[in-house]
Amino acid sequence: xxxxxxxxxxxxxxxxxxxxxxxxxxxxxxxxxxxxxxxxxxxxxxxxxxxxxxxxxxxxxxxxxxxxxxxxxxxxxxxxxxxxxxxxxxxxxxxxxxxxxxxxxxxxxxxxxxxxxxxxxxxxxxxxxxxxxxxxxxxxxxxxxxxxxxxxxxxxxxxxxxxxxxxxxxxxxxxxxxxxxxxxxxxxxxxxxxxxxxxxxxxxxxxxxxxxxxxxxxxxxxxxxxxxxxxxxxxxxxxxxxxxxxxxxxxxxxxxxxxxxxxxxxxxxxxxxxxxxxxxxxxxxxxxxxxxxxxxxxxxxxxxxxxxxxxxxxxxxxxxxxxxxxxxxxxxxxxxxxxxxxxxxxxxxxxxxxxxxxxxxxxxxxxxxxxxxxxxxxxxxxxxxxxxxxxxxxxxxxxxxxxxxxxxxxxxxxxxxxxxxxxxxxxxxxxxxxxxxxxxxxx
Amino acid sequence: xxxxxxxxxxxxxxxxxxxxxxxxxxxxxxxxxxxxxxxxxxxxxxxxxxxxxxxxxxxxxxxxxxxxxxxxxxxxxxxxxxxxxxxxxxxxxxxxxxxxxxxxxxxxxxxxxxxxxxxxxxxxxxxxxxxxxxxxxxxxxxxxxxxxxxxxxxxxxxxxxxxxxxxxxxxxxxxxxxxxxxxxxxxxxxxxxxxxxxxxxxxxxxxxxxxxxxxxxxxxxxxxxxxxxxxxxxxxxxxxxxxxxxxxxxxxxxxxxxxxxxxxxxxxxxxxxxxxxxxxxxxxxxxxxxxxxxxxxxxxxxxxxxxxxxxxxxxxxxxxxxxxxxxxxxxxxxxxxxxxxxxxxxxxxxxxxxxxxxxxxxxxxxxxxxxxxxxxxxxxxxxxxxxxxxxxxxxxxxxxxxxxxxxxxxxxxxxxxxxxxxxxxxxxxxxxxxxxxxxxxxxxxxxxxxxxxxxxxxxxxxxxx
Numbered sequence: 001x002x003x004x005x006x007x008x009x010x011x012x013x014x015x016x017x018x019x020x021x022x023x024x025x026x027x028x029x030x031x032x033x034x035x036x037x038x039x040x041x042x043x044x045x046x047x048x049x050x051x052x053x054x055x056x057x058x059x060x061x062x063x064x065x066x067x068x069x070x071x072x073x074x075x076x077x078x079x080x081x082x083x084x085x086x087x088x089x090x091x092x093x094x095x096x097x098x099x100x101x102x103x104x105x106x107x108x109x110x111x112x113x114x115x116x117x118x119x120x121x122x123x124x125x126x127x128x129x130x131x132x133x134x135x136x137x138x139x140x141x142x143x144x145x146x147x148x149x150x151x152x153x154x155x156x157x158x159x160x161x162x163x164x165x166x167x168x169x170x171x172x173x174x175x176x177x178x179x180x181x182x183x184x185x186x187x188x189x190x191x192x193x194x195x196x197x198x199x200x201x202x203x204x205x206x207x208x209x210x211x212x213x214x215x216x217x218x219x220x221x222x223x224x225x226x227x228x229x230x231x232x233x234x235x236x237x238x239x240x241x242x243x244x245x246x247x248x249x250x251x252x253x254x255x256x257x258x259x260x261x262x263x264x265x266x267x268x269x270x271x272x273x274x275x276x277x278x279x280x281x282x283x284x285x286x287x288x289x290x291x292x293x294x295x296x297x298x299x300x301x302x303x304x305x306x307x308x309x310x311x312x313x314x315x316x317x318x319x320x321x322x323x324x325x326x327x328x329x330x331x332x333x334x335x336x337x338x339x340x341x342x343x344x345x346x347x348x349x350x351x352x353x354x355x356x357x358x359x360x361x362x363x364x365x366x367x368x369x370x371x372x373x374x375x376x377x378x379x380x381x382x383x384x385x386x387x388x389x390x391x392x393x394x395x396x397x398x399x400x401x402x403x404x405x406x407x408x409x410x411x412x413x414x415x416x417x418x419x420x421x422x423x424x425x426x427x428x429x430x431x432x433x434x435x436x437x438x439x440x441x442x443x
Numbered sequence: 444x445x446x447x448x449x450x451x452x453x454x455x456x457x458x459x460x461x462x463x464x465x466x467x468x469x470x471x472x473x474x475x476x477x478x479x480x481x482x483x484x485x486x487x488x489x490x491x492x493x494x495x496x497x498x499x500x501x502x503x504x505x506x507x508x509x510x511x512x513x514x515x516x517x518x519x520x521x522x523x524x525x526x527x528x529x530x531x532x533x534x535x536x537x538x539x540x541x542x543x544x545x546x547x548x549x550x551x552x553x554x555x556x557x558x559x560x561x562x563x564x565x566x567x568x569x570x571x572x573x574x575x576x577x578x579x580x581x582x583x584x585x586x587x588x589x590x591x592x593x594x595x596x597x598x599x600x601x602x603x604x605x606x607x608x609x610x611x612x613x614x615x616x617x618x619x620x621x622x623x624x625x626x627x628x629x630x631x632x633x634x635x636x637x638x639x640x641x642x643x644x645x646x647x648x649x650x651x652x653x654x655x656x657x658x659x660x661x662x663x664x665x666x667x668x669x670x671x672x673x674x675x676x677x678x679x680x681x682x683x684x685x686x687x688x689x690x691x692x693x694x695x696x697x698x699x700x701x702x703x704x705x706x707x708x709x710x711x712x713x714x715x716x717x718x719x720x721x722x723x724x725x726x727x728x729x730x731x732x733x734x735x736x737x738x739x740x741x742x743x744x745x746x747x748x749x750x751x752x753x754x755x756x757x758x759x760x761x762x763x764x765x766x767x768x769x770x771x772x773x774x775x776x777x778x779x780x781x782x783x784x785x786x787x788x789x790x791x792x793x794x795x796x797x798x799x800x801x802x803x804x805x806x807x808x809x810x811x812x813x814x815x816x817x818x819x820x821x822x823x824x825x826x827x828x829x830x831x832x833x834x835x836x837x838x839x840x841x842x843x844x845x846x847x848x849x850x851x852x853x854x855x856x857x858x859x860x861x862x863x864x865x866x867x868x869x870x871x872x873x874x875x876x877x878x879x880x881x882x883x884x885x886x887x888x889x890x891x892x893x894x895x896x897x898x899x900x901x902x903x904x905x906x907x908x
Contacts, residue, residue, distance in 0.1 A: 035701065042528050043507040043783065044521075047494065060486065066511040067471075067493035075491075083487040086477065086560045091485075142703050142824065177703070177824055186824045220899075223671055253481075254582040255619045255626060332486045370818035370831030371851045371901075375619070375626045380668065380851035380901040382829030399827055399853055401901025403670065441670040441901045 003050055007073040009158050012054055015077055019095035020054040021157035023289065023328070029149030032117060034124040035141075042117075051328065054080040055095060059087035062332075092316040098161045099293035099324075103278050104286050111196040112168040113148050120146045127205060131176055134209040137216065142186070143175040155291050163287045169194045171424075172204060178212035187212025192424045194282055218398035220442030221387060227359035227414075228402065228438045229352065229388065232421040234362045236428035239273070239340065241374040242406045243299065246307070247335035248314035250375075257377055257407065258305060266305045268413035270345060271433075273300040277324070277338035283427040285338045290326035294338065297323070309335035342430035345416035352415050352434050354391035360440050361386045361393055362402060377406035383440075400442040412436035444469075447540050449515040450598045453497070454537045456522035458600060461531025462499035462506070465522070465600040468738065469495045469513060470780045472593035475555060479567040480585045482575060487560075492593075496780040497521050501529050503766055507783040537600050545607040545736050549729045551638040555590035555612055558639045563588060570648035574618045577656035580663065583619040586652070588612060590639075597740045605740040611636055611731065611885060613874065616652055618659040627848070629658035629833070634874045634885070637729040658834060661846055668835060668850035668902030674810035675852065675895045676803055676838060680873040681815045683888035686721060686793050687877070688821040689828045689856040694748055696763035696774075696786040697880060698823040705826035705856060706754065714754045715860035718796055721749040723758055725773060725789030731874040732791075732887040737775040738784040744773040748791075749860075760786040778882025785881045792889030796866025800892040803865045805841040809907065811900055812836045812843055813852065818875075826856035837907070851901040859895060867892035 005022055012020035026048050033041045050072070051064045061084030063076055128141045148170040156162045171192035178185050189208045191199060230238065250256035258266060277285040277294035285294050290312050298306040310318070311326035311333045327336030353361070364384035371381040380403035387394040417431040445453070450467060457465035472492040478485045494511035495518060506528045508521045555563075567586040574584035590612045597605040613634030620627050631651050635641040642648065677685055690706075698704040706714070715721075725743030727733050734743050739761050746756050759767065760775030763786055776787040804812065812835065819830035832850040836843045872889035900907075 039504055039528070041505045041507065041783065042525075043509075044524065045509045045781070047509065047511050047781070062486070062488040063490070064488070065491040065493070067491055068511075079489045082560075083489060086484050086487050086564060088483040089480070089485045090483075140703065142701065184825055186822060254621055255628075257624060257626060366822075367818070367820045367829040367831060367851070370816065370820070371829060372831070373628070373817075373849070375628055376848075378667070378849040378903070380831065380849045380903065382827070382851065382853045382901070399855070399899065401670070401829075401851055401853055401899070403667075403849060403851070403901050403903040405903070439670060439901075439903045439905075441899060443672075 003068050004073055005156060008052065008076055011073055011077045012158060015081065018055040019158045020052065021095050021155065023051040024154045025049045027149055027151045029147060030117065031145055031147040032121055032124065033145040034128055037125060037128065039121060052076040052080060054084065055093045056081055056084040058093055059084045060093045091313050094312040094316060095157050095159065096161065096291045096312055097159045098291060102163070102286055102293045105280065107194055107280055107284055108166045109168050109194060109196050112170050113150060127174065127201060130205045131174065131209055134205060135213055137178045137180050137213060138176050138209050139179045140177040141174065142177055143173060145173050147171050155287065157291065161291050163291055165286070167194055169282060172199060174208045176208055176212050178216055180216045183216060185212050185215040190424055192282055215384065215396050215398060218384065218396035220399050221360065221397050221440060222443055223441045225437040226440050227356050227436065229359065229361045229432055229434045231361065231363045231432050232419065232430050233423050233425065234365050235430050235433045236423050236426040237365050237368055238406065238409060239342065239428060239430065240426060241368065241372050242410055243337060243340065244374045246299065246305065246309050248308040248310045248318060249335060251308055252314060252317055255375060257375070261305050262308065263304055265303045267300055267303045267410040269303040270413050270416045271300055271303055271410060272343040274298055274341045275337050275339060276341050279339045281339065281422065282424060283339045288324045288326045289328045290333055292322045292324040292326060294324040309337065311335055338427065340428040342416070344418045344420045344431045346418060347415060349417040349419045349432050352417050353388055353393065356388045356391060359388035360397065361388050379403060379406065397442070400440055402438055402440050404438045409435050445513065445515045445518060447604065450604065451537050451540055453518045453522045454598065454600050456519055457497060457499050457526055458535050459533055460526040460529040461534055462501045462526065462529055463534055464500040466498045467495060467518065467598040468780055469596040470593060472591055473556065474589065474591040476587060476589040477560065477563055477567065478585065478587040479564065479571045481583060482571065484564055492779055494780040497525060498783060499525050500762060505762060505783060509780050535600060537602060540598065540602055540604050542604045542606065545605055547608065548726070548735055549609065549636045549733060551610045552640040553638040554592060554610055555639050556592060566642065566648065570616055570652040573649050573652035574616065574656040577653065578620065578660050580620045580622045580660060581618055581656060582621045585617040587615045589615065599740055603740065605736055607735050609636060609734065610638055612639060612641055614642060614646060614648065616655045618656045620659040620663045622663055625663055627659050627663040629655045631655045632874060634731045635729050636731055636733050641729065662848050665846040665848040667904035668847040668900065669904040669907035670900055670902040671907055672897050672899050673907055674807050675898050675900065676807055676810065676812045677893050677895065678812065678814035679867065679869045679890055679892045680871040681888060682813065683792050683873065683890035684816050684819055684875065685830055686890060687788065687791055687888045688819045688830065689859050690721065691788050691791045692821050693823040693826060693856055694757050696757055696759040696767060699757050700763035700766040704823050709754050712754055713752050714857065715749050715752040716863050717752045718866045719749055719752050719860060719863050720747070720794040721792070722747050722794055723788055723791045727790050730790050730872065730887055731885050732789040734789065737773045738777045739771065739775040741771055741773045741775065743789060746772050758786045758788060760784060776881060776884050778884055782881040787879060787881060787884060788877060788886050790872060790887035790889065792870065792872060793866065793891065793893065795868050795870040795891045798865050798867050800867045800869050803867055803892050803894050804838060804843060806865065807838045807894065808840060810838045811850065812838050813850065828856060829853045847902070847904065849902050853899050853901060859898065862895045862897055863893050864896045865894040
């Protein structure tokens with residue numbers, strides 16, 4: 001059953017709401033997993049979600065529901081009234097009339113869905129066989145799955161704004177174990193795309209297998225301060241944590257390290273970072289959750305902080321234009337970033353490594369939610385990677401920690417490599433970075 | 444709501460192609476939250492979760508589907524579609540269903556939704572005010588309650604409809620202190636499987652708020668934690684997150700059944716030092732991680748996982764139990780109808796020992812006292828884990844000395860269990876959320892104060908001197 005949205009907006013008017021909006025999301029998905037040459041699980045879903053907001057006496061009320069029937073419009077209206085009446089904050093409550101221009105693109109690839117699932121099962125069985133045959137030390141394919149789905153969303157409001165988006169996507173996930181004597185290591189990869197035909201089986205098989213094999217023989221290094229090179233994925237993790245501080249709300253509420261840092265230096269001159277939500281990939285967005293058009297923009301230009309990220313509310317408070325970064329999380333809208341792009345440098349990673357006599361190359365950072373304090377910038381994280389000896393990658397490292405402060409890392413960037421890579425896990429496109437010495441703990 | 448007769452029809456549709464088990468999981472949940480920040484109600488929201496999942500099992504294969512259209516027509520279509528995954532002949536049909544209204548062992552005296560918002564707001568403001576007024580360096584003070592009330596029906600081809608109803612309430616306090624570019628955050632989050640009465644009966648909100656504010660100020664000026672291998676005393680309550688990650692996850696049938704856990708095949712073996720006994724107990728009255736039944740309809744249990752250092756049991760769901768040749772022990776859980784259930788923890792803790800916490804600290808000449816943690820993670824296959832400390836101090840000459848920030852602990856599960864050399868008598872449980880394959884679920888971690896003879900500590904403060 002579909003929600004009667006006309007009824008909702010009529011009731012909002014009758015109840016003297018100053019404005020109201022509705023976000024509808026429908027998703028369909030199918031997934032299949034293989035274990036030991038058999039389909040171990042198969043999942044299909046069809047789900048629907050409605051988020052309704054309304055402004056009552058200048059305050060926002062919010063409700064989310066998955067239950068749609070003829071009483072839903074009344075339920076939404078009553079819940080909005082119920083939640084709005086207790087709000088006391090003087091923060092401006094705004095529902096958006098619309099941007100002048102939207103960079104809408106149709107990225108929906110209908111060829112992704114609807115093919116017989118048996119084709120995908122055969123492909124997974126083939127991948128499992130090839131992973132086990134890749135190297136005799138690969139002894140188990142622990143996880144192997146395929147997912148596909150369609151996601152449709154629509155934002156409409158009482159000013160007549162109506163924005164729609166529809167995408168199809170698919171992904172492959174695999175985890176293997178590699179065993180050598182008593183030592184066991186795991187390797188893991190995700191491939192995801194919104195374009196049919198982009199999946200490369202050979203590359204996926206070798207990526208997954210090598211992710212486990214490269215770790216065999218890993219040891220702890222001696223504890224001391226080393227020059228550190230972060231690969232693309234670990235650079236992405238650190239950068240995302242650092243950029244969480246450019247949320248204007250955090251700045252306004254005095255809990256950001258970037259208070260008073262607008263147009264000031266927050267990173268080495270070697271670092272330039274953009275946000276480009278319009279990149280035609282998995283993360284593409286042409287409007288944010290508040291209906292503001294998104295745009296490509298500089299976040300950090302040659303080390304200088306170019307902008308804070310604004311929602312409608314925080315922009316009104318600072319008297320600036322919203323930046324198209326309003327995303328929903330829980331009850332309130334907060335600033336979010338879609339598609340972070342780091343400008344690549346000139347040197348290859350090999351050239352950069354060649355100048356390091358003894359250092360550490362980091363490929364994994366674990367427990368970001370616990371060991372990273374993004375607000376203070378302090379971190380102490382479990383890491384994996386390789387020793388750098390005489391300008392080259394040497395033995396693998398595990399069970400080490402790398403500790404420091406994000407400000408020191410980003411101010412201390414000595415070089416940015418030219419090996420840019422789009423990371424599906426984080427939506428960041430970045431090369432590796434070389435930073436000055438950091439504390440590494442091992443033996 | 445679909446009728447008993449319609450349920451039978453849906454189950455039989457699912458079983459039509461050779462599945463040996465079929466289950467319908469129907470969920471209706473209302474969650475409400477209220478947040479007070481810097482003296483004012485900042486936001487409030489209501490979330491209604493509504494849907495059903497159907498699971499078919501055939502030997503070691505599972506098929507799962509979910510929808511939020513819970514009409515008979517929709518569920519019948521889903522069951523028909525799922526049964527297409529198998530191509531055998533029917534081996535089972537359901538003739539009748541017995542309704543079992545599960546007895547609630549965790550009384551709800553005042554459901555949150557029946558409490559006037561004004562009362563909730565007044566309660567939150569009492570705590571938030573203590574944080575705000577504690578010190579001018581506190582820039583943000585937050586107090587919130589997140590509540591959820593759910594009704595669940597599990598209809599199984601074993602011929603039973605289980606109807607269960609439960610409510611959880613959790614208080615969240617946060618203090619953010621800032622001074623000259625330094626920022627420090629502290630957090631407290633007690634909760635229960637109970638109604639709003641829990642807060643009046645069990646929580647002194649003002650005392651807890653004061654502790655939260657104090658912690659954020661104390662660590663604002665703390666030095667950075669030294670690094671290296673050293674003795675570490677782990678605080679009670681949330682310190683139990685160490686056992687949760689390092690040993691609890693690897694004991695879940697999810698990874699044990701497929702022989703992917705470091706703990707696979709180790710039943711009856713000595714895996715920890717003699718002083719370690721560890722328990723998972725989903726039955727504790729009104730406790731945050733408890734339940735009347737698990738998400739397959741089995742009653743929750745108290746399971747001794749490790750007794751005096753010997754591995755005695757795993758956490759098992761019925762489906763993974765098939766692969767292991769063992770019966771489920773009430774440990775099957777899921778976040779919502781959107782997830783297939785699997786073996787998970789409930790309230791997991793290390794049992795109390797004999798030493799007093801003072802004796803343990805006094806017995807440590809130079810080391811770290813890791814009093815509380817922000818969380819951690821583990822790779823169940825290699826057993827390698829990490830924890831970020833939220834509150835830590837140096838121990839000097841058997842006494843707690845200066846606070847340090849930015850400490851993390853890393854190691855492997857088997858090493859750590861054997862390095863526990865003292866266990867305190869001050870067992871306390873603490874509440875949190877645990878994320879894994881079947882979603883994010885409420886769990887308790889817990890332990891008395893314990894000591895690890897040696898573990899790797901990561902930090903930016905150089906060598907411990």
